[in-house]
Amino acid sequence: MNKIFVNVENLADLLSIKGQYGKKGIIISGGTDIVVRMKNNMIDPEVLISIKKLAELKGIVARKTKVIIGAGTSLDEIENSTLIKENYYPLYQAVFNMASPQLRNMGTIGGNIGNASPAGDTIPPLFLMDAEIILYSKKGKRSISVTEFFKGPGKTVMRDDEIIHSIILKNNYLTEKNSGYIKVGQRNALAISIASVAYFKDKKYKRFAFGSVSPIIHLIELKFGLSDEQLLKEIESYITPIDDVRATKEYRKQVIINLVKDIYF
Amino acid sequence: MNIKIKVNGQLRSVEVEHNTTLLQVIRKDLNITSPKSGCEKGECGACTVLLDGKPITSCLVLAFTVDGSEITTLEGITPKDGLNPIQKGLINAGGIQCGFCTPGFIMSGHNFFSKKEDFTIDELKRALSGNLCRCTGYKKIVDGMLLAAKEMGIKVKK
Numbered sequence: 001m002n003k004i005f006v007n008v009e010n011l012a013d014l015l016s017i018k019g020q021y022g023k024k025g026i027i028i029s030g031g032t033d034i035v036v037r038m039k040n041n042m043i044d045p046e047v048l049i050s051i052k053k054l055a056e057l058k059g060i061v062a063r064k065t066k067v068i069i070g071a072g073t074s075l076d077e078i079e080n081s082t083l084i085k086e087n088y089y090p091l092y093q094a095v096f097n098m099a100s101p102q103l104r105n106m107g108t109i110g111g112n113i114g115n116a117s118p119a120g121d122t123i124p125p126l127f128l129m130d131a132e133i134i135l136y137s138k139k140g141k142r143s144i145s146v147t148e149f150f151k152g153p154g155k156t157v158m159r160d161d162e163i164i165h166s167i168i169l170k171n172n173y174l175t176e177k178n179s180g181y182i183k184v185g186q187r188n189a190l191a192i193s194i195a196s197v198a199y200f201k202d203k204k205y206k207r208f209a210f211g212s213v214s215p216i217i218h219l220i221e222l223k224f225g226l227s228d229e230q231l232l233k234e235i236e237s238y239i240t241p242i243d244d245v246r247a248t249k250e251y252r253k254q255v256i257i258n259l260v261k262d263i264y265f
Numbered sequence: 266m267n268i269k270i271k272v273n274g275q276l277r278s279v280e281v282e283h284n285t286t287l288l289q290v291i292r293k294d295l296n297i298t299s300p301k302s303g304c305e306k307g308e309c310g311a312c313t314v315l316l317d318g319k320p321i322t323s324c325l326v327l328a329f330t331v332d333g334s335e336i337t338t339l340e341g342i343t344p345k346d347g348l349n350p351i352q353k354g355l356i357n358a359g360g361i362q363c364g365f366c367t368p369g370f371i372m373s374g375h376n377f378f379s380k381k382e383d384f385t386i387d388e389l390k391r392a393l394s395g396n397l398c399r400c401t402g403y404k405k406i407v408d409g410m411l412l413a414a415k416e417m418g419i420k421v422k423k
Binding site: 003004005028031032036038039045048050052076100101102103105106188189190 | 266305306310313319322325326327392395
């Protein structure tokens with residue numbers, strides 16, 4: 001079987017090729033996940049479409065109270081953006097602690113979202129930002145709230161002819177003082193999250209989104225003044241951790257409880 | 266597909282398949298052997314090279330995706346008759362044992378120092394966090410990098 005592999009240099013070409021090949025057309029951005037899966041014989045793409053050279057999908061732009069991040073923007077560029085660090089601190093912190101310098105230069109936010117892993121570190125912060133995922137296809141553009149986008153591990157609402165174009169961030173009040181992203185892994189660099197918490201604290205309520213402890217991430221809002229027991233009950237109603245190579249479900253649960261208690265009380 | 270890449274300043278043209286990695290091109294087609302094949306999944310950093318000026322793990326880069334790019338390996342930052350400051354520093358601090366990880370560490374260190382007038386030890390360690398060494402225990406690698414910084418006139422912040 002002859003493989004098809006192309007570099008696309010403009011959006012129109014990308015949409016046309018993706019429309020033509022549909023599910024068979026695998027988009028490769030940073031490649032940090034796809035190439036590993038190809039090497040492990042987990043996937044054998046017939047059509048590889050590289051968007052590494054597609055400038056239209058790169059960059060971070062401020063628009064009034066929103067910020068738009070191109071799907072092909074590298075994690076390194078997000079980490080080094082003062083706009084992100086000052087207004088969307090949990091995303092900055094998530095990216096700062098991801099992978100390694102080399103992989104942050106390669107990996108992109110669109111790739112992290114498109115993979116739809118419950119351990120994807122950029123995803124829980126997006127829930128605090130009321131983020132919208134902008135999808136394009138030959139038929140046009142649509143915008144999906146981050147709360148509706150994910151349907152399970154590796155599953156999203158995207159159609160086979162669609163691509164992730166950009167991510168819109170709202171709620172630009174997430175600063176180092178009132179918010180953050182805490183990740184627990186086996187070591188600092190190069191570790192996949194065992195459990196993680198993105199959080200925001202206000203005078204009235206506290207918001208959380210947990211990573212790696214449920215198939216779909218939820219935005220959780222907790223009022224002030226809950227007792228220890230009530231808090232525990234609330235947390236338990238949102239998480240369904242699993243055992244895997246990195247940790248047991250009991251360990252994951254305890255980690256989340258400890259992290260939330262530290263933030264809440 | 267035929268790709269054209271500039272490697273250490275020289276334009277090279279190579280025929281690649283869909284799954285040929287940049288590391289394979291560098292080592293097998295171009296016979297440049299400082300980048301090493303270690304874990305082959307982007308975690309050990311032994312294959313680190315600069316792609317358009319930024320360190321990446323070349324084992325995870327599909328060669329066809331970097332058509333038209335510039336690549337720099339350790340060979341490209343080493344003077345013809347001698348050693349660069351990081352190589353000297355690592356030798357003098359005993360930061361080299363088996364040497365397999367060394368080219369990758371040097372590329373990460375080189376990229377870090379090329380952007381800095383001063384730095385903290387924590388920043389340096391973070392810049393090296395994508396490179397694994399199973400011999401030295403890292404301390405002597407950091408010591409070697411500090412010797413190199415001193416030679417290049419780059420200061421350690423307190």
